[in-house]
Amino acid sequence: MARAYDRLDARIMEMIQANNRLTSEEIGREVGLSSTAVQRRMKKLRESGIVEADVSIISPKAVGRPVSMLVLVSLERERADIIDRFKRTLRSTREVMSDFYVTGEADFVIMVTARDMEDYERFTRRFFYENPDIKGFKTLVVMDRVKVGFAIPIEEPDPNV
Amino acid sequence: MARAYDRLDARIMEMIQANNRLTSEEIGREVGLSSTAVQRRMKKLRESGIVEADVSIISPKAVGRPVSMLVLVSLERERADIIDRFKRTLRSTREVMSDFYVTGEADFVIMVTARDMEDYERFTRRFFYENPDIKGFKTLVVMDRVKVGFAIPIEEPDPNV
DNA sequence: ACTGAAAACAATTGCGA
């Protein structure tokens, strides 16, 4: 299998991961390619899954969820079926914005949004205390998000495979 | 000031925060509006900052950063200038994908990507051990990201203000 | 694999309701 992307693709990705509404012409001007070529490359990147998704970022504040919490969750036992069940629960819980299965201090780290602290308290009662799989949790209240989103440093792939 | 968005805007945002490459016609079909109306609403949502950004999500694996860590960082002292200095450092560090200033167990939670564990070790030496402002840090290795991104549950705003 | 022109498609603007 050939290298999945090259230096130009990397530059295109750097641009669209900051703003995917740039026209292919604007991108092309920057990287020195015709809009057609840019278009074709982006299509390939999307089809191959290197570009996973294209999304709008909504301001949590503006839609009435100004408070966010990072929660470290520990399960009673690290058993595959319990972990999978908890993953499913997470997926179907709207208050959970993102979540990670981790090793270390906790089993899961989840990001929860709420209308206010009371709202979050209600959430914890429903979500944590009523779930027998959960051993405990620690809440970290988010005061400020310094970097937003998930921008990845994209480098040209190593030419020596 | 009038309510910033209504039920239809909420439905549009639900759609574009999952996929912002939907055409306004597709969205309009779903919510019962002409493509023109959808377009106009999206423009307003973007201009007003309710929709903060439009971005492509790149697969970290595909671009050679298959390992991610969540790191809980504690500073030596919680002084405004130290916190601000650390925020600036975070912003300019490419390995740091996202970061949050928090209260609780730690002062910051940051997400770091790396090529492999060795690469991460090097990063910690450079980033943590050489920074006198840092008291300590705990690494949680991300095994799986269950939900990707930052989808927010958007509700119709409360009609009673 | 690229460019450039033509065709198809989507977004924007103007207008009347």
Add this chain to the structure above:
DNA sequence: TCGCAATTGTTTTCAGT
């Protein structure tokens, strides 16, 4: 604020290098 129609702009396809 809406929908429709016309305009503008963007993306895609196709032929040629």
